[in-house]
Amino acid sequence: MLSDSKRNMPGQLTAEKNGFGHTKIDLEPINLDDDTHENGKSITKEKEEEKNEEKNTLPPVSLLELFRYSNLFEKFLMCLGVLASVLAAACMPIIFILFGNVTDAFVYNAMLNSINNDTLPVTIAQYPQFGNMTVEELRDALKKSLGFGDFFHEVVVFGSGTIGIGAAQLLMGYVFVTTMNYAAEGQVYRIRGMFLQSILKQEIGWFDTHQTNDFASRVTEDLNKLQEGIGEKVGMFIFFMTIFVMSLVNAFVHGWELTLIIISVFPLLGISTGIMAKAQSKLSTLEMKEYARAGGVAEEVLSSVRTVVAFGGEAKEVERYDKNLVHAKKAGVKRGLVTGIGMGLMWFIIYAAYSLAFYYGTGLILDSRPPNGDGSFDPSNLIIVFFSVLMGAMNVGQSAPYVEAFNVARGAAATVFDIVERKSSIDPTSKEGKKPSSVSGTVELRNVYFNYPSRPEVKILQGTSLRVEPGQTVALVGASGCGKSTCIQLIQRFYDPLSGSVLLDGQDIKQLNLGWLRDHIGVVGQEPVLFATTIAENIRYGLPGATIEQIHAAAKEANAHEFIIKLPKVLE
Numbered sequence: 069m070l071s072d073s074k075r076n077m078p079g080q081l082t083a084e085k086n087g088f089g090h091t092k093i094d095l096e097p098i099n100l101d102d103d104t105h106e107n108g109k110s111i112t113k114e115k116e117e118e119k120n121e122e123k124n125t126l127p128p129v130s131l132l133e134l135f136r137y138s139n140l141f142e143k144f145l146m147c148l149g150v151l152a153s154v155l156a157a158a159c160m161p162i163i164f165i166l167f168g169n170v171t172d173a174f175v176y177n178a179m180l181n182s183i184n185n186d187t188l189p190v191t192i193a194q195y196p197q198f199g200n201m202t203v204e205e206l207r208d209a210l211k212k213s214l215g216f217g218d219f220f221h222e223v224v225v226f227g228s229g230t231i232g233i234g235a236a237q238l239l240m241g242y243v244f245v246t247t248m249n250y251a252a253e254g255q256v257y258r259i260r261g262m263f264l265q266s267i268l269k270q271e272i273g274w275f276d277t278h279q280t281n282d283f284a285s286r287v288t289e290d291l292n293k294l295q296e297g298i299g300e301k302v303g304m305f306i307f308f309m310t311i312f313v314m315s316l317v318n319a320f321v322h323g324w325e326l327t328l329i330i331i332s333v334f335p336l337l338g339i340s341t342g343i344m345a346k347a348q349s350k351l352s353t354l355e356m357k358e359y360a361r362a363g364g365v366a367e368e369v370l371s372s373v374r375t376v377v378a379f380g381g382e383a384k385e386v387e388r389y390d391k392n393l394v395h396a397k398k399a400g401v402k403r404g405l406v407t408g409i410g411m412g413l414m415w416f417i418i419y420a421a422y423s424l425a426f427y428y429g430t431g432l433i434l435d436s437r438p439p440n441g442d443g444s445f446d447p448s449n450l451i452i453v454f455f456s457v458l459m460g461a462m463n464v465g466q467s468a469p470y471v472e473a474f475n476v477a478r479g480a481a482a483t484v485f486d487i488v489e490r491k492s493s494i495d496p497t498s499k500e501g502k503k504p505s506s507v508s509g510t511v512e513l514r515n516v517y518f519n520y521p522s523r524p525e526v527k528i529l530q531g532t533s534l535r536v537e538p539g540q541t542v543a544l545v546g547a548s549g550c551g552k553s554t555c556i557q558l559i560q561r562f563y564d565p566l567s568g569s570v571l572l573d574g575q576d577i578k579q580l581n582l583g584w585l586r587d588h589i590g591v592v593g594q595e596p597v598l599f600a601t602t603i604a605e606n607i608r609y610g611l612p613g614a615t616i617e618q619i620h621a622a623a624k625e626a627n628a629h630e631f632i633i634k635l636p637k638v639l640e
Contacts, residue, residue, distance in 0.1 A: 125353070125357075126482040126483060126486055127482065128349060128353065128475065128478035128479045128481075128482050129478050129481045129482050129485060130478070131474060131478065133481070133485070134294070134297060134298050134474075134477055134478065134481055135255070135298060136485070137255055137258055137259050137262070138251065138254075138255050139254070139258075142250075142251040142254050142255060143251075145247040145248070145250055145251040146247065146248065146251050146302070148243070148244075148247050149243065149244040149245075149246075149247035149248040149251070149302075149303045150244070150302075150303065150306055152240045152241075152243035152244035152247070152303070153240070153241075153244040153303040153304070153306045153307040153310065154306065154307075154310050155236070155240045156236070156237045156240035156241050156244065156307055157306075157307045157308075157310035157311040157314060158310070158314060159233040159236055159237050159240075160311045160314065160315065160459060161314045161315055161317075161318040161456065162229070162233055163229075163230060163233055164315070164318060164451075164452050164455050164456050164459070165318070165322075165452060166225070166226050166229045166230065167226070167451060167452070167455065168322070168447075168448035168449070168451045168452035168455075169222065169225075169226065169448060170222055170223060170225075170226040171447055171448050171451045172446060172447060172448040173222035173223065173226075175446075175447045241307075244300070244303040244307070245300045245303060247303075248298075248299050248300045248302055248303040249299045249300050251298075251299075252295050252298045252299035252300075253295070253299075255295075255298060256291050256294060256295040256298075259291060259294070259484065259488065260287060260291055262488045263286070263287055263291070263484055263487060263488050264287065266487055266488050266489075266490060266492075267283055267487065268496075268497075269492045269495050269496065269497055270490065270492045271492050271493050271494035271495075271562070271563070272494075272557070272562040272563060273493075273494075273520070273521040273522075273562075273563050274490075274492070274521075276520055276521050276522040277521050277522050279361070279364050282360045282361065282363070282364045284363065284364075284367055285359065285360040285363040285364065286360065286483060286484060286487070289356070289359070289360070289363070289480075290356065290360075290480035290481075290483060290484050291480070291484065293356070293473075293476050293477055293480040294477050294480050294481050294484065296473050296476075296477060297473050297474050297476065297477020297478070297480075297481075298477065301470045301473050301474070304467075304470055305467050305470040305471070305474070308463035308464070308466050308467040308470070309463070309464075309467060311459060311460065311463045312460040312461075312463045312464055312467075313460075315456040315457065315459050315460035315463075316331070316456070316457070316460050318452065318456045319452070319453045319456035319457050319460070322448075322449045322452040322453050322456075323429075323432070323445060323449045323450070323452070323453040325428075325432065326425060326428055326429050326432060326449075326450070326453045326454075327453055327456075327457060329424060329425070329428050330421050330424065330425045330453075330457045331421075331457065333417055333420060333421045333424075334421075336417050337414055337417045337418070337461070337464065340410055340413045340414055340417070341410065341414060341464070341468060341471070343410070344406060344407065344409075344410030344411075344414075344468070345468075345471045345472065345475060347403075347406045347410075348403060348406060348407060348471075348472045348475055348476075349475035349476070349478065349479060351399055351402050351403035351406065352403060352472070352475060352476045352479055353479035353482075354399045355396055355399035355400050355403060356476075356479060356480060358392060358393075358395040358396035358399055359396045361392050361395075362389060362392035362393050362396055365385070365388055365389050365392055366389055369385045369389070407472070410468075411465070411468065414464075414465055414468070415465065418461045418462075418465065421457070421461065422454075422458065425453070425454050425457065426454070429450040429453065429454065430450075432445045432449075432450070433445055433446065433447060433449075433450060493564070494561060494562075494563075494564065494582065495582065496582050496583060496586070497583070498581070498582060498583075499581070500581065501579060501580050501581030501582060501584070501585075502575070502579055502580050502581060502584075503580070503581050503584040504573070504575070504580070504584075507572070507573060507588050508538050508573050509537075509538035509539070509572075509573070510535070510536070510537055510538055510571075510572070510573050510574065511534075511535070511536045511559060511570075511571070511572060512533075512534065512535045512536070512570070512571040512572075512574075513532055513533055513534040513535075513555060513558065513559075513568070513569075513570055513571075514533055514568055514569050514570075514571060515531050515532070515533055515567070515568040515569075516529050516531070516532045516533070516558065516565045516567070516568035516569070516570065517529060517530055517531060517532075517565060517566045517567045517568055518532075518551075518554060518558065518563065518565045518566055518568075519566065520563075528549075528550075528551045528554050529551050529554060529555075529565070531568075532551070532555075532568075534555065556591065558570050559572075559577075559589070560585075560586060560589055560591065561577050561578075561582060561585060561586075564578065572585070587611070590610070590622070590625065590626075592626045592627075592628075602639060602640050603632060603635075603638075603639045603640070604616070604619050604639035604640065607619045607622050607623060607639075610622070616639075619639065
């Protein structure tokens with residue numbers, strides 16, 4: 069029995085047998101909008117999708133969550149990279165100390181060489197503790213008092229030290245860049261596979277509410293941004309920030325008063341950097357979304373380029389692509405403007421601090437000179453403090469682009485991780501479900517109600533019932549959009565009905581293993597999708613390991629065997 073009633077109810081099937089024993093089933097048309105396909109997706113609903121995307125924008129993940137898919141070995145490599153970057157950064161304060169010492173050597177050497185018979189009374193007046201001495205005696209006494217040795221020896225120590233520190237930084241830099249990039253490559257490789265695997269597991273209804281053309285850009289652009297955010301830039305950021313911290317400690321040790329004066333402007337620097345980073349993160353996420361939409365349009369056009377050319381739609385598609393690029397351009401311009409203003413403000417604050425440092429530092433040197441001072445603050449202290457704070461501030465500035473890279477990676481990871489971790493409601497790879505030993509082939513739709521997830525307001529099937537016996541030929545007839553293909557998709561379990569049930573041999577197909585169910589269904593669409601391989605391989609995709617005889621039999625069942633054997637290479 070095909071239907072309990074022949075009344076033309078909305079969405080109700082009616083059956084009628086013809087003279088050949090076949091069954092024709094009429095489906096009443098559903099009131100769909102003029103711009104709606106049978107699968108419920110609208111042709112002209114780009115604005116609606118944009119609004120939905122804005123509502124569903126995911127918040128960026130945290131920095132630690134960027135590394136959630138790393139394994140133990142990759143975590144070890146990252147820890148090794150962090151250690152190497154810290155050691156490389158620790159070399160910088162030592163260079164500043166050496167530079168300060170060699171500066172003192174130059175200053176003291178010039179001062180000692182300036183002592184002669186004409187300047188001797190002035191020098192004795194400045195250092196009365198030495199009493200009446202000759203020029204040579206005073207030079208030797210000042211050397212011992214100032215702790216100044218041989219000038220050439222001081223210069224050699226400085227040169228040798230900088231060479232050794234440079235070699236150490238080269239080695240440590242190689243270690244942290246290599247380990248960080250290796251770990252990042254492994255993580256992204258793993259995430260890329262998990263992303264594609266998750267995409268292939270999702271139910272068809274999920275694809276109806278997502279732009280499938282975006283996935284190509286997600287798996288390339290977004291994952292590349294993620295890789296940048298978890299690779300060597302992590303080590304570089306730690307390197308710069310470690311230099312900043314150690315330089316600040318070094319500056320406090322050699323001149324805490326001058327250091328406090330300089331860093332008094334740092335809160336302004338931190339506030340401006342924080343505001344800039346937050347704005348960059350928001351605008352980068354928006355820019356990526358717009359570029360992904362534009363990339364989806366381009367991929368859609370290129371995949372159907374023959375249809376576009378046949379209808380002369382090149383200009384229209386270019387216009388549609390440009391329209392999406394305009395939004396991405398605006399977001400990029402805003403991000404660039406924010407970055408430019410933030411960087412300019414940051415460097416203005418830094419250089420203002422430098423001018424203050426020299427002004428105040430010179431005063432400290434003069435106040436520390438004998439006979440009124442104790443000589444505790446000399447030119448080397450000024451040089452060490454100045455260059456320590458200078459290098460610390462410069463490294464804060466150099467770390468800003470890496471902060472932007474991390475924020476971009478956080479935004480990109482949010483979407484990718486959400487897809488990777490999403491559990492499909494209809495998973496074709498699931499091992500659960502019954503696998504009956506035999507199938508007779510009785511198919512039944514029992515009081516089925518259904519509408520597509522993308523257009524829930526459009527009711528496709530309303531209380532539809534249908535029963536097809538084994539060996540029976542059934543035709544579903546009706547206007548476009550009335551649910552003909554929907555019935556087939558429900559039988560294949562591309563979708564689950566809102567209510568009612570789809571039965572195979574009296575069992576609800578939800579209780580059956582999905583892979584087993586689809587293995588027992590053969591479908592030939594109006595426009596079959598062919599992969600870039602032989603005809604035999606395309607047919608064999610439905611049953612891996614199928615023999616040539618089975619392939620020929622399948623071609624006959626699909627009414628394609630006659631024209632296939634007429635081809636020059638037949639199945640090849």
